[in-house]
Amino acid sequence: MDLSRRDFVKLCGASAAGVGLSQLALPPIVQALEKAAAGNPPVVWIMGQGCTGCSVSILNTVHPTIAEVLLKIISMKFHETIMAASGELALEAQDKAAEEFAGKFYLVVEGSIPTGADGMYAQIGTMKGKTRTMLSEVLHLGTKAAAVLAVGTDAAYGGIPAAKPNPTGAKSVMAVFKEHGIKTPVINVPGCPPNPDWMVGTIAHVLLYGVPQLDGEGRPLLFYGTLIHDNCPYRGYFEYGVFAKQFNDDGCRYKLGCKGPETYADCWKRKWNNGVNWCVQNAICIGCVQPDFWDKYTPIYQSLG
């Protein structure tokens, strides 16, 4: 019933070749992986009212790869979607990191924080019979962290859960911190989802040079400092009044509902998914890095003007 030994050896060959290694080279590589992340800066990544899209997006980082991020740059002490442990064992790892590296670890928050129903709209763990909510964890870990990265528009500005009529009292990290007098620095890395480069780049900046220069919305100017419309390759069409009237048409996407004229991000030069495409080239910009975009910039397919 099993695969034969020969099948297996073939399989080993195929996969080892895939990672660019000979079969013999594998054990040392695994040893190297085991040693790698031990001394790296500890990161705790928690998720509230999110869709995991920010986490999926960061997996798409190319330079460095996500394997390099996890094994050479940071030490991921807690991340629900990738960690081996579950339940109390997972929460103990989180508690241990927060205790052992108090004032030194970086907290990444994905998803918004519901404040309605005493926080029970985002129940994220149970420790010895006690429910932990996103609200309780953001307050607890937020005071202990060296700095907080609010990744994605939900964590940065409330995002989709906070869209009208905000049924759960969803809030951003900064709003919750302000309400509870927490002074830990917060860097917003918005986007629905954020480009992986914005997340990895911000982490790298913090580790190498400290907190980057931020704009009025708490975003790194390095990534969010330029207006899409001013740099758009379709700007010529706009100036000459050549507008796409429906999808499939050539021309500027303004009349299809493009929010590029009010959106600050470097998608126009960075593009997405290893540079294969970006929203305006493909369709329109929906303004996903902007505060309140789900209310301010909807209907989505309606022109700004």
Added chain:
Amino acid sequence: MATCFAPSGGKTAVPAAAAPAAAAGPTKIVVDPVTRIEGHLKVEVTVAGGKVVDARSTGGMFRGFEIILKGRDPRDASQVTQRICGVCPTGHCQASVLALDNAFGVTPPTNGRIIRNLILGANYVQSHILHFYHLAALDYVKGPETSPFIPRYDGPDFYRLSKEINDVAVGQYLKALDMRMKAQEALAIFGGRMPHVQGVMVGGTSEKPNADMIVDYVWRMKEIQQFVHETYVPTVYLVAGAYKDLLSVGTGCKNFLSTGVFPLDNEDKTHLLKRGVFTDGKDYPLDPMLIKEQVKHSWYEDSCTDKHPFDGCTIPKYPKATGYSFVKAPRYNGKPHEVGPLARMWITNLPVSDACKKFLGKPTNAEVRVRDLGPAALSVMGRHAVRAEECAVVVDKCIEWALQLKPGAESFKAAPVPDSAKGMGLNEAARGSVTHWIVVKNKKIDNYQVVSPTLWNAGPRDDKDVPGPLEQALIGTPVSDPQNPINVVRVIRAFDP
């Protein structure tokens, strides 16, 4: 088979404590969070005599999408609802645009239908690879001895692969990261970006295809195709061979539902993976009007219970005496049904791979289909194997479909927002059936309900107190050590909840 006994960060069981607990009566185990899934899930099981005798599945998050959608422009639904799930946004997007196409009375051109399939198909491939290697594999493979791979549940016989095979599996984990990323790139060629695509809307897709896009897509998918056929599929059977006991753990409710996915015609009548239900051992055509959502045990107003989604409502009520989840309990014809790759493949009953035939001890020229796996398909390892089989089918078809595109031809047909209309969108996300239901009044969304895979599979008990598919699958699961309930999380993850 070599085994690894050294505890490495996992809680060490104290036999003296475990034994009297078993003797004294049932033990309750709470696993919260259940990690390596999308979203938040808590599972509470009662163990007696070394086996699970009762299980409750709790979805602890509520965002209120249905409430947020009300009053908005109907066209916005396909963008808003993608944010339900960042792993399967295209599944929601496709369900949403099918509902909108239906409500707007528009049929996308052939290129539009094919591009939608290519986008959804690339998402299936990335999702299945991610699920096996990055979500599930760490239940069988020891990762490197560093965070986030430690701590892990540990115990005798948990990790049965020899060091040699385990190391290869770690290599595959890394390779699979690259493969799933390439699948996202292929998807973004037509979708604009991923997660959360821009390129799909009511009426079709945004861009006319050209030769450059087609070649870029096919080139990437061919590389992934090789990985899926030569590495992913055989590896699943290799792991299954080491965990044969898990071919009879996690049976579930034995009913399946598939809405059909990857339309092969522009009217959405025929599908690569067929539409149908399998209830109490018999096949039936799907009647979408027999879907109802029940909320006796969900944190919603009781007035919302047992309604068809067209008439449905989602009004949170927390706390609630009988409630234990924010997930509703959808029922088809009053009964729980499992959705997902196993359901689709069981209903379609496609031929299996050579690796599967070998695993079953059959010659490669034998005619073997999914149902020939028998009861073993309805298990932890069966679900992993059938998911891999589906991935192989889909990646092959994506390449074939891409070559059917007509460069330069339309992929979009414009249609105005109707004053009032109803629309039904039946789709299958990678992890299972996702249906969207829209009611339009005065050109705005009057009601929008989403029935997602997590509801079908990981929902709570229904109005008659019948447990959901995952809850049923957990019953009978062997638990040797309540501190390290590895089989519980294995059963859960096999569903990709």
